Structures are given as C-alpha cells and as structure tokens.
Amino acid sequence: MGAIEKHEALMYGYRLGGPANDWEGLTNELVRYTDGSSFLMPRVPWETEAMREENHSDHFAAAAEERLAANGLGSLFLRTYSLGWDEDGHILAAVVHQPESGPLTLDPTSMSAASQHDEALKQALSVLELRTRASKPEWIMASYYA
Secondary structure (H helix, E strand, C coil), X not given: CCCCCEEEEEEEEEEEEXXXXXXXXXXCCEEEEECCCEEEEECCCCCCHHHHHCCCHHHHHHHHHXXXXXXXXXXXXXXXXXXXXXXXXXXXXXXXXXXXXXXXXXXXXXXXXXXXXXXXXXXXHHHHCCCECCCCXXXXXXXXXX
16 A cells, blocks of 8 residues: 655635535535535535535536536636545636645746636636635645545
C-alpha cells in the first residue's frame, strides 16, 4: 500500500463546501437524507438518485460536471478538496494551478488574468442553480490527499 500524500493547489472560483461542513459556501436550501447516517445535499432540480441515497459528495460533483458539459461549460472544473481526514468539499473552478515542484505561487499577471473567467463561472452557477455566499470568484488555496 502506497503512502498517502497531501497536495496543494491554487484554484480560482467558488468554494461550495460539502456534506461535512453543511455546504458552507452555498446559500441554497439543503435537504437531509440518510444512508444509515444523516447528511445534507443542496436542493437542486437536477439531483440524482445517487445523491439522495449515499453520503458521498462525488455524486454531486459527477452530476454537476455532466450538467456543465451539457451546457457548453465543460472547461470548468468541480475540484474536490480536503475538509479534514476523509472529509471532502468542492470548488467550482475555472483555473487550477498546481506546480510540479517548488512553492505554490502565482505571478500577478496570472492572478489578474483569471478574471476573464468570471462570466463563465457566473453562468455555471446559473446552470447549476447554485447560490454562493461569495459575491465573486476568488483565489482559494486548497489541500487534497492522493
């Protein structure tokens, strides 16, 4: 069995959250489901049976990515990030910067160029019928385990 490594990335977009933090980045109504334990999912008209039946935010991500692709927004990402050991959340991102090696940094030109994606991110929120607490996209440093 290989070692589990922590990775970090800078992402430009919206932090949505996940079941472990009650989807803290969203203002959507949440629905409580149970799969032996209780969990919350955002109320969206495109919810799937898998989203209702199992406490696993990957079902949300897969359905959202499918909906984005069907609406011409397949260049955007729903990236999973760590909320803690074995607890995940999601970020709707237009840019994901993960260096091969060295420090996690971005130059000012790259940072300001990210705003060209603001309209696509706004459109994605509309397509997904999600309302975020953040009023505009932001740079987010996120960790994940692999």
